[in-house]
Amino acid sequence: MPSYRKSAQVDMTHGSVLGRAALFALPICAGNILQLLYSTVDTLVIGNFCDTTALASVATSSQPLEILLCVFVGIGSGISILVSQAVGRADHDQLQKLVRTSVWLLFAASLPLTVIGFLLGPWMLRLMQVPADAMPGAVLYLRITMLGILGNMGYNFNAGLLRGIGNSSSSLLLLFISCAANIVLDLVLTGALGLGIGGVAAATAITLFLSWICSIFYIRRRCTELALPVLPCGFDAGTLRQIVRIGLPLGLNSALYSIGHVFLQALYNLQGSVFVAGCSVAGKVGGLANITVTSLSQATSVFAGQNLGAQDYRRLRKGGWMIPAASGLLSLAGGLLMAACCRPLLLFTQDEAVLTFAVRYIRVVLPFQWCYAAFNAIMSFANGMGEIRYSTIVNIILLWGVRIPASYLLAWLGYGGYAMAGVSFSFVVGLLAMLFYYKSHAWADICAHAEAQESSK
Known part of the structure; x- marks a missing residue:
């Protein structure tokens, strides 16, 4: 058995498809809860120690950062896909190249992005x-969080x-550390010292760097087979081209999606x-319903x-429809429950006008969240196959x-x-639209290879 299997918690090539997917997804699910808690604490602190304008300032300032980061977050997803394929092939040399190249790419991209984001x-x-009343706070929040881009990208690449x-x-342990640090810093800097937005x-910026540093220590101590360097030490040109070929379309897709959300946010x-x-x-309550979606995807x-x-x-054919179906069913149950019982969950503000719009949003959107869960899982399957x-x-x-x-x-x-x-x-x-994937040539090829494997037994 290759050495990198020692640090792999879940081997997705054996055992029950849904069981292995659930075993892999559960820590991610718990981590997503922590991430939601991470952002929820920000909202709670602002909602209780500041005013509605400050709440709107933070809500509107996240899209520019997402646009700048999404291309490289997509590239990070491409790295993860290529790593999983290398693990499946037991190709340790390619795994090493992917690790070195990802560290080089992190530093090559994050530092210029910080400058660009701060200025633009x-x-x-x-x-x-x-809104004019929210603009000063939005600019302040954006510029300070831009300083955490290196930590943000570094953690996501390592994850x-x-x-x-x-x-x-x-990742669950690392997120727990960062979440605890964020809560303490929020309460101290905003609650006790009154620094507001x-x-x-x-x-947020400090915690992002803490998460990245902790992930480096963890990988170098517990996953020594990855040989993760702290600083760039060169890259492999062929591996970089592979990362760009898989990750760039994912990143551009995310960029177009984030730009689209700018138009929606403007509305x-x-x-x-x-x-x-x-x-x-x-959105904070909706994030609870979205936890299963992200984890299973x-x-x-x-x-x-x-x-x-x-x-x-054969296993690809089986998992290609089972996991999306399970994700959709779980999301349907969670979405309907939260739509029915959303009011007790809205602890972030006491403003009745704000709560009225929050309840409306939840009851209009969450009952349809299961559709997103199912088609996003199908998309993730196609992406994992390298079909972007x-x-x-x-x-x-x-x-x-x-x-x-x-809209x-x-x-x-x-x-x-x-x-x-x-x-x-x-x-x-x-x-x-994504259901048509099951009529595509790519899915037909999977089924044909699966039938050939069955007949050869």
Whole structure:
């Protein structure tokens, strides 16, 4: 057995498909809860120690950072996919090349991004039509959090390496440390010292670096077979091309998605700070329903990559429909429950006007979350197979062809307060579109290889 299997917590090439996927997804699920707690604490602190304008400032300042990071977060996902395929093939040399190249890429990309984001961030916020009362706080929050880009990307790259080798449990420990640090810093800087938005932003930036540093120590101590360097020590050109070939389309897809959300945020901003704050609060509750989606989607991608590397097409055919179906069913149950019982969960503000919009958002969007869960798992399966084009096209269509036009149409018709219904509509269309993957040549090839493997037994 290759040495890197020692640190792999879950071997996705053997055992029950759903059992292995669940075993891999559970630590990610717990980690997502911690991440949600991480952002929820920010919202709670701002909502209770600041005012509604501060809440809107933080809510509107995240999109520019997402746009700048999403290309490289996509590349990080590409690294994870290639690592999982190398693990499936038991290709230790390629695994080493991927690790070295990812560290080089981290430093080559993050430092210029920090400068660009710090300078262009305010311009992007003006383009988003941020309400005038929320603009100063949004600029302050954005510029401070931009200083944490290296830590943000570093942690996500390292987490991708760990997921690729099947180790999803270690991220839980790292997230627990960062979440605890963020809570303490939030309460000290904003609650005790009264630094307001600047205190929350500083706590976030510091915690991002702490997460990255802890992930380096963990990998170098517990996953020595990866030989993770702290600083860049060269890269392999062929491996870099592979990372770009897989990760760049994922990143551009995310970039187009984030830019689309800027247009949506601009529409939300036109409805006023109260509407923006309500949608932000609802997003925290919606994040609870989204935990299963994200966890099983990451499990699906690693499952596809490892079994493709192992050339187990029978298992690929089985998992390709079982995991998306399970994700959809779990999300349906969670979404309906939260839509019915959302009011007790809205602890982030006491403003009745904000709560009214938050409840509306939850009841319009969450009952359709299961569609997103199912089609996102199918997309993750295709991505894990290295088939990026189809999912990229579907993502672009459902956002730019469905969600944005539907939301703006509702606002034009005088229903701006229900603009979030465009999100629900896009979930349904996205599921219908991704179901056609099962009619594609790629899926037909999987089925053909699976039948050949069955007949050869």
